[in-house]
Amino acid sequence: MGLSTFIGGVHPYEGKELSADKPIQVIQPKGELVYPLSQHIGAPAKPLVAKGDKVLVGQKIAEAGGFISANVICSVSGTVKGIEPRLVANGAIVQSIIVENDNEYTAIEGFGEKRDYTKLSKEEIRNIVKEAGIVGLGGAGFPTNVKLAPKDDNAIDHIIVNAAECEPYLTSDYRLMMEQPERLIGGIKVMLSMFPNAKGVIGIEENKPEAIKLLEGLVKDEPKISVCPLKTKYPQGGERFLIYAVTGGREISSAMLPADAGCIVDNVDTVISIYNAVCESTPLIRKIITVTGDAVKNPQNFQVPLGMCYREILEAAGGFKEEPEKMISGGPMMGQALFSLDIPVMKNSSALTCFTKDQVAANPESPCIRCGRCIDVCPEHIVPQIMMGAAERNDLALFEKLNGMECCECGSCTFICPAHRPLTQAFKEMRKAVMAARRKKA
Ligand code: SF4
Ligand code: SF4
Known part of the structure; x- marks a missing residue:
């Protein structure tokens, strides 16, 4: 039988070899941290701090501004310098909390404490996920606690982990799977505890054989969790195409939610973040960022605090070996072109990809030849x-x-x-x- 997939799609150059074998390096910022109040789908968060306030790692500094919204959690300790408009990756200017880092990383009480999820009710788990500020980290930014609250828990039969990472050049999810697979499986178990009729399926493209082997080994004695290798094809990681491939043909439209097809879909880092929040009392305060492209001196993967400036992350990768014609937040297919690196890492940031040549500018548009x-x-x-x-x-x-x-x-x-x-x-x-x-x- 052929590998699961969807109809259509393309095969762009993958470019993952630049950073796939580079273990995640933890780096800390030197400069200020910028926390935009809108880094999720829905209403902006409302600030809970003011200029001059002292803040701690793990402290909620802005709270969800509505049902579809998300808390913002401080990733460093320090002092609030102000609340002001700042540029973000999509070119918008967003009201943001600015924090001067004291470099001490003093955390709130209880931060990092272990917790047994089997002793928690569904409502307690949803509330922990909400308080932790977790949203879909694959780019969508939809609040995860809302996703974990479908109309009917019993109707959910698939918890699908989006481990396709089909966007070219990106390797952050791959590194997480290789380096933190137990956390990923732990997160799936937390989610399965909320949906009695569900099974967990990790949907992963076949171009990651080592991750497939590792995860298959770890779930071999887990009757409710399996690994589903997928054909390597872009955009395999699109939510609708993943559901189609993993469930053997269930389709949803833009007017439907995955839950309408019995599915909850979260990407690798979102599932790990659920584990971190529920089992280790650690809210969402960090992101894994791939810095890559032929213009970057040392392409690699970093773990950085939310709010850190892209420019500092590029410096940690050795800077540019050649001045780029194109810089992108994310990957070349769905990322946002950047004109400045003075922007903060947000919850939906995944990569900084820099190319010496701008392929779009190099190929001017001409009339349609109706090739189909x-x-x-x-x-x-x-x-x-x-x-x-x-x-x-x-x-x-x-x-x-x-x-x-x-x-x-x-x-x-x-x-x-x-x-x-x-x-x-x-x-x-x-x-x-x-x-x-x-x-x-x-
Ligand atoms: S961008 Fe839109 S129209 Fe173009 S291939 Fe993707 S889904 Fe189809
Ligand atoms: S039909 Fe026209 S728009 Fe579509 S791929 Fe061909 S040239 Fe491009």
Whole structure:
């Protein structure tokens, strides 16, 4: 039988060899820490501190500003310098708490204490996850405690760990699987304790054979946990494609939640963060960041406190060996182009990828030749070529009629297009415009 996968997708150059074998190095910041109040889907968090306040590692410095929102936890000890607007990776200016690090890393009482999850109720686990500020760390930033509270716990039959890491160049999840597999399995067990009818499945691309072997060995005596090797194909890690592959064909639309298909999907670091919070009283205060690309002197993986400046992380990787034409927060398919490195690591940060050549600038756009390749690769089975026509005319109604809102912005169509049409970019703008129009109407 062939490996599980989905229909469509592309095979970009993986680029993972630059950093895949580099163990995670823990680094600490020299400069100030910046904690944006919006680093998740939903309402911004509300500050609980003011200028001049002393803060500790693990202290809640901003609380969720609504049901869909998340707490922000301090990753260092020090003094609040102020609350002010700061630039973040997506180019937005976001109100942020600025903390001067005292370099002592004094933590709140009880930080790091061991806890037995089997003695906790579901509600207690959800509350710990909420208090810990955990959101989907694969990029989506959806509050995890909300995801862990579906309408019917009994209807959940799959806890799926998104271990595909299909985005080229990124190796942070791979390193976590190689270095902290017990925490990953511990996190799955915590989640399984909340859903009596569920089994845990780790969905992982076949291009990570060592991680597959390691995890298979560790779960061989766990009847409710298994490893599901997946075909290596981008965007295998997209939530809908992972559900499709792991469950043997369940489909969800953009209007549905994974729970509607009996699934809860979380990426590797999110599951480990659940373990850290529930079993070791450690809230979400750090991220694993891959610093990579041909412009970087020593590509590698770092564990950094949330709020640390990208520029400092690049310095820890030896800086640039050649001035980059392109810098990206994340990977080349779905990442955000950067024009400054003076931005903080946020909960949804995964990588700093820097290239000596800007492939987009090097390949100017030309007219569509109607080759249909974008349609063939689209994992959502929509029609990028025709949607682009709607986008060019700013025809929101037609874009919606063509199911443009189902676009997951994966970038596969742009990648394959021989005419170098900026398809995904146009669809992103159209999706934003449709959502703004819907909000206005409501
Ligand atoms: S891949 Fe590009 S050139 Fe081919 S049909 Fe799609 S938009 Fe046109
Ligand atoms: S139309 Fe959207 S979902 Fe389809 S390939 Fe392009 S970016 Fe991906």
